Amino acid sequence: MGTVQQPDRGNSRSRVETIVDEVISRIERGLIRPGERLPSTRHAALAFAASKNTIVDAYDRLVAAGQIESRPGSGFYVSLNRTKGTQTPEPARIDAVDSVWLLREQLEKRYEVRVGDGRPPPAWMEGAEIGQLRPVSRPGQRTLPESYGSPYGLxxxxxxxxxxxxxxxxxxxxxxxxxxxxxxxxxxxxxxxxxxxxxxxxxxxxxxxxxxxxxxxxxxxxxxxxxxxxxxxxxxxxxxxxxxxxxxxxxxxxxxxxxxxxxxxxxxxxxxxxxxxxxxxxxxxxxxxxxxxxxxxxxxxxxxxxxxxxxxxxxxxxxxxxxxxxxxxxxxxxxxxxxxxxxxxxxxxxxxxxxxxxxxxxGRYRGHLKRLTGRIEEATRQAFDTLQQIGLPVFGQPRGGFYMWCGLPEHINDTQLSRIAAEQSILLAPGSAFNPDGSSSPPAMRVNIAHVGDPRFRDFIAEHCA
CATH class of the missing domain: 3.40.640.10 (Type I PLP-dependent aspartate aminotransferase-like (Major domain))
Incomplete structure (x- = not known):
């Protein structure tokens, strides 16, 4: 990939964003072609004068954005069906902001910024560290079950x-x-x-x-x-x-x-x-x-x-x-x-x-869990910092999962805020969807710790929640 100007070492979040922008720019200019393999995280860390964890975060973002794809056991490649930077996704048509809508939009993946998603970036879960997901054949054992088996399961x-x-x-x-x-x-x-x-x-x-x-x-x-x-x-x-x-x-x-x-x-x-x-x-x-x-x-x-x-x-x-x-x-x-x-x-x-x-x-699952736990801990720290910077109070001290619950200014209607965000391809998860009576008082939203650092989300909150 060659060497690039070093990102600001004082802000790890901006370094990730700079690397993401640089890779996308190289793809857009044809310097890296569809289907071409990207440098390994080790070589990319040397090229960008960054840590390996920073490169992993940048590659995770690029996978989540559809720019590159992870091929287990092989590496990262420019997606053959990548999202063009010049294309604007068709805005999602919203009839009602409720639990059914939120579940549908998480599955359809029509949003560029997925702060309201219930899942982490794909590379956190399905990257090369999991290996090839298929049963291991053993002597005398068929790979596929011969029958339905016990209703209790394996x-x-x-x-x-x-x-x-x-x-x-x-x-x-x-x-x-x-x-x-x-x-x-x-x-x-x-x-x-x-x-x-x-x-x-x-x-x-x-x-x-x-x-x-x-x-x-x-x-x-x-x-x-x-x-x-x-x-x-x-x-x-x-x-x-x-x-x-x-x-x-x-x-x-x-x-x-x-x-x-x-x-x-x-x-x-x-x-x-x-x-x-x-x-x-x-x-x-x-x-x-x-x-x-x-x-x-x-x-x-x-x-x-x-x-x-x-x-x-x-x-x-x-x-x-x-x-x-x-x-x-x-x-x-x-x-x-x-x-x-x-x-x-x-x-x-x-x-x-x-x-x-x-x-x-x-032993692969245990190794994966160690890496996932580290990613969750780091993302949680960064999410706390980001939410504090943009003025969204966090409920309690969440640790160990993917979510935080953020209060919104009293004058904000979280359902209407989600509609406005959808028009800008930002998926929010309004508090009303998580209340059994559908109420939105006090206004709040669930955020995914892996996505709150996206600058488009920060800019949106600054504009609409001041």
Whole structure:
């Protein structure tokens, strides 16, 4: 690639942006052709007089922008179908800014700036460090399963997951683990099994908006439990459970979506005491478990899968394309859900489960988690700095996940702000989508730590939130 003028060493964020701009400029001028391989991160670091981590961040941005693509085991190449700098994406037509719209726009990828996205840049998850994602053939073993297999899922992977749970102080035998097609599939099965039309159901507020959609399809009555920086408000939970007669509470204890905050041990004890007193079933989601400390307080660890049903996934820490997750619970709950899975889905993907098992047993998954954890920590620090600079207050002290919850000026309507941003190809995630009653008071939004540093987002906030 040759040498270039050294970026400002005093600002690592501007150095990344300078490198991104330089690579795009070289592509636009034909100095690097479509399909041509880019220098390795080591050689690029020498050419730009930058650290290898800075180059990795720059390449991640270029992948996310569609300028280059990562080919596992080979390197980075200029995309054959790259987004032209002179093209302006067709603005997304917005009929309603709600949870369905937000989910659709995250999947369609029509926005250049993806601050409201629920996922990190693709290279964080699906880069060369994962290797070729395919099952490893062993003597006497077929690569593809011969039949549907057990409705519980691949036994070898369930045994590994049971081991992970033991490390988190959750005692579970493999028979207490049911494999699913991701956390959303797990939540869908739990809703189908335990929620009847008209039931009062308690959820975090703000909380996980795809769950709200599943509960609305089940014709449940959603009741939001106020989320604090220390987890669900125990007093609010007790009052609303008693008043509504609700028998189930869905919550995410750690690195919660959307706030990024985690439950504290005193709050966890009070939540479980309320559940015992009011005969309340708890469904605890833990999508970031593999990048969080095993000793972090979990309701499932304190309860030992008595009242708590625990949901995990590999989609957040491995790949959103590998749809695999699991439910852990007592034997009665898992038996009921296994029957439901068999009737409604026949089975989960044994092929995908074998891939994940091989990644775990080969050590590649553990190595990937170390790198991912480092990226999350660095991006979190940078996101805090950026949000402080542009005047957006952060809710609590999020650590370990992809999200932060930011307050907006009182005069701002977060739904309308999202509409204005969409016209500039900026995806925002308005607070109203994460509140079960659809309210936007006080105004807020969820931000993705990997994308808040984009200068177009900073300029937009400066213009519209002053």
């Amino acid at each position: 036994l070898a992977l369930r045994e590994r997951i049971a081991g992970f749970l033991t490390e988190r102080s959750i005692a579970a035998a493999p028979a207490q683990v049911l494999l699913t097609q991701g956390a959303n599939d797990a939540l869908d099965m739990i809703v189908r099994q335990f929620v009847e039309p008209g039931d009062a159901v308690l959820v975090d507020s703000p909380g996980y908006y795809p769950l709200f959609g599943k509960l609305r399809l089940a014709k449940a009555q959603l009741i939001g439990v106020r989320r604090t920086v220390d987890g669900p408000d125990p007093d609010d939970l007790a009052a609303k459970a008693a008043a509504s007669g609700a028998k189930i509470f869905f919550t995410q204890s750690l690195a919660q979506n959307p706030t990024g905050c985690s439950i504290t041990l005193p709050v966890a004890y009070r939540v479980l005491r309320t559940a015992s007193e009011l005969n309340l079933r708890i469904v605890e989601s833990d999508p970031f478990a593999d990048v969080l400390a095993n000793a972090t307080p979990r309701l499932a660890a304190l309860d030992q899968l008595d009242r708590v049903t625990y949901v995990g996934t590999f989609a957040k820490t491995l790949s959103a394309s590998l749809r695999s997750g699991y439910i852990a619970g007592n034997t009665d709950v898992i038996g009921q859900l296994a029957d439901l899975k068999m009737i409604t889905r026949a089975n989960s993907s044994g092929y995908v489960e074998q891939i994940i098992f091989d990644l775990i047993t080969s």
